Amino acid sequence: MPDQHTLAEVERATQDRVQHLPLDFDASHALLSLYRAANAVRGRLTNSVLRPNDLTWTGFLVLWNLWIWNSMETREVAESVGISKGTLTGVAKTLGARGLIERIPSTVDRRLVNLELTAAGRELMERIYPEFNKTESAVVAAVKPTSLRTMTEALRTLVEVSEEE
16 A cells, blocks of 8 residues: 655655754665665565465565565575564464474574475465566566666665674
């Protein structure tokens, strides 16, 4: 569901509310656009691809990571998806009950558990990822290829700067 206000309206209202503060409005507006874009794209992908396949956004991210990396320790999955280990436990139980992932105890440390896709999980990802990517392509279709590359480079920079510790 789209926000009831346009980005321009939100930017103006924000600037009106906090104009007396010493703020970097260009940074604020850029990241407001980033947040809004991320939420809009996530909503579109969820509604068009994930929900019809009975998946949540978080469940999809767990499956995608396991599909790409084959096997991951639960802590690594949680970090990669950006959720707590407790949240991952619930998501993994749901995906496991659907026969999409399995828990593999570590042979090195019995406290550790790896997650892996089952054959059904791999089949699901092979089936839905082309549809997911088709929607991704549709979302960026109005952006010129050179602008898309520039945007991608800028977003990579934001990720690198934000992940520095």
